[in-house]
Amino acid sequence: MQVHIIDDTVSNLMLFEQIVRRVAEEIEVTCYSDPQQALEAAERALPDLILVDYVMPGLNGHQYVERVRALPGSRDVPIIMITATTERSVRQTALELGVTDFLAKPVDPSEMQVRVTNLLALRRSHLRLRDQNRWLAEAVRQATRAVLAREEELVLRLAKAAEFRDPETGEHIQRMAHYSRLIATGLGLPEEECELIFKAAPMHDVGKLGTPDEILLKPGRLTDAELVVMRRHPLIGHAILDGSSSRLIQLGAEIALTHHERYDGTGYPAGLAGETIPLPGRIVAVADVFDALTSTRPYKPAWSLERAHAFVKDEIGRHFDPGCATALLAAWTEVLAIHHRFSDAREAASVP
The missing domain is CATH 3.40.50.2300 (Response regulator)
Structure with missing residues (x-):
């Protein structure tokens, strides 16, 4: 003393x-x-x-x-x-x-x-x-970090479970999550929120766990009746994730429910329009569609990056929130880096 x-x-x-x-x-x-x-x-x-x-x-x-x-x-x-x-x-x-x-x-x-x-x-x-x-205080911080780590693990395992039933690949999940964070950053959101969107984005299609295989894996175009069933997956995903006390899983539920809404109100499942669509859903909508266009699917070959770029630009104000779409296109160098970093081997030949 x-x-x-x-x-x-x-x-x-x-x-x-x-x-x-x-x-x-x-x-x-x-x-x-x-x-x-x-x-x-x-x-x-x-x-x-x-x-x-x-x-x-x-x-x-x-x-x-x-x-x-x-x-x-x-x-x-x-x-x-x-x-x-x-x-x-x-x-x-x-x-x-x-x-x-x-x-x-x-x-x-x-x-x-x-x-x-x-x-x-x-x-x-x-x-x-x-x-x-x-x-x-340090023990509480460590326990909180452990809880968050388990939540993130749960999210990844749910995304992987959906991936096993979906023709989409793990690289799609990686790319669209990175695109989502890139858009959120371009919009000027706080770093903590950008990171949360990055971690929640992989849950966007968890509702496909409830979609029948004959529809989910169908190589051709879906009939009108099959489309009705397919378009229930946002509701199923929201039902799977809803009610959690975790902010991460709450955000995942919101993204799962709203990432197929369109800015002009013609999307599903609720036909929301403009800023009535939660921002995370608008962000993931751009990231998900852009990567789906540039990825091989059973019903289509991968588009070139240039063609997908033009599509996103043309759909500003219709399919996509103008701010979100512009943020993706404005970070084109980073988009290319993400695409090539997580490129599927079978898709690489399709990309000029």
Whole structure:
């Protein structure tokens, strides 16, 4: 424990130091005859206990205490003021400034030793409590990170489960998630929200788990009746994910439900239009369609990137939110990098 003693009388410093050292061998005592030097030392490193005289040249006891209490973290440091004055106003002001206890001059050595012992014990308790609170806060952070990691794992496993039943590939999931984050970033969304959209986007088609194989895997075009069944997958996906307390899974439910809505109101399942479609759904709509166009499917070959670029541009304000589509096209260099980084081997030959 570190103790500072401040008194402009050298004989007092020597006496007080001897008394304090009797409390425990591990106590380190530093004496200051100049209160300004003591203050500068406290600014560098706060002690665990301060004994300060009231009447001193330069800074008196009140002024010293006021400046020490202004230092960060100083509120829990006990301060004993040593004074010969019996004026009530002096003590009242000292208490208001943050003095913990008083000793009257001439000092009784036994009384000083007891007060120092008690206040150092109090300081140790404060330090233990502070360390415990820090430990608990870190434990909570670690537990929260573990919960988020499990949520993210659940999301990926759900996406993979849907992928096993869908002719789309894992690379599609990777690409459209990265495109989604790219669009969110281009829209100026906060980094935390961009990351959340990136992690939730792979859940967009989890509802295809409830789509019959004969429709989901059909190589040709779907009939009108089959389209009705296929277009139920946003509702199924929302039903699978809805009701979670996790913000990530809540966002996944919203994306699953709304990523097939169109900006002009002709999409499904609810025919929402414009900004009545949640922004994450508008973002994923662009990312998902763009990657679907540039990917091979049982019913079509992959489009070239240039053709898909032109399609997205032409559909601004119709299929796509203008801001979302523009954000994708404005980041074309990054789009190309994502496409090639997660390119399917069978699709590579289709891309000029």
